[in-house]
Amino acid sequence: MDCEQVVVTEFEEKTRVTQVTASLPSETGSRNDCVVVIYSKETGLLGKRFVLDQETMRIGRGADNHVVLEGDSVSRQHVRFERRGELWFAVDEGSTNGTYVNETQIEHETELRTNDRIKVGPTIFKYLSGADAEAKYHEEIYRMTIIDGLTQIHNKRYLFEALEREIIRARRHERPLSALMFDIDFFKRINDHYGHLAGDFVLRDLAQVVQSRIRRDEVFARYGGEEFFIVLPETSLEGAAALAETLRSKVAEHKYVFQGEAIAVTVSIGCAVVKEEDTAQDLIQRADEKMYEAKRGGRNKVCH
Secondary structure, X not given: OOEEOOOOOOOOOOOOOOXXXXXXXXXXXXXXXXXXXXXOOOOOOOOOEEEOOOOEEEEEOOOOOOEEOOOOOOOOOOEEEEEEOOEEEEEEOOOOOOEEEOOEEOOOEEEOOOOOEEXXXXXXXXXXXXXXXXXXXXXXXXXXXXXXOOOOOEOHHHHHHXXXXXXXXXXXXXXXXXXXXXXXXXHHHHHHHHOHHHHHHHHHHHHHHHHOOOOOOOEEEEEEOOEEEEEEEOOOHHHHHHHHHHHHHHHHHOOEXXXXXXXXXXXXXXXXXXXXXXXXXXXXXXXXXXXXXXXXXXXXXXXO
């Protein structure tokens, strides 16, 4: 099994990966199939590719696995990828916290289809298959530079590039540009009480709730941790505040249920409008200040 490393900057968590000696490619035609790490809290693991050129690849905390991940949410023998003819299956090994494919926990096993996302503890792999798996891999590496692997929305790097473009456009056409910044209230309590896997679930689910209200010309990005940012072209401060109130209400009303437990989630939102001499950082800072004003005012609020 070959593994290949591409460095992509992300969050940090202690993770270890064992290097596996390559075997001869299979004659079944699936030698290009692979899994790629698209989300990890450890920089060295992100972007790593594991070519599926053996009949089985095992992932877990135990040293005898092909891929060894450290962390309390990873079982000693967590999951295996198993080839059956031309197909690959993800088979849970009776893990304590479960294996998730496309955000759904598998009962025992499931057939993998190209672009499926497999979550093992805090780490997310993407399965790529077919004769063009190599090309898909390079596309995925580029995608990692602009998309957050956990929430599947834009990341901080893309946000800054887009915001700078929108500020220039707003000045050129003399049109308003507003922004929202928000984070999840008492997110540490969610992690402490329900566990970090539940925290990841909340981040993903909340991102989907908000994404459903975002227009095509607006930019929604994960700023970092539990903080999010929305760029609103041709939107006044009053319009931004109205959208913020809609989002605050939608987030609070949505039911977040992880492994049978309901989790209450609210957000505090700050609104700002670009001024004549603003840089991207200036606009972000003002939205951030308003967000903290909302927190000081009792949380689950909008300030502008």
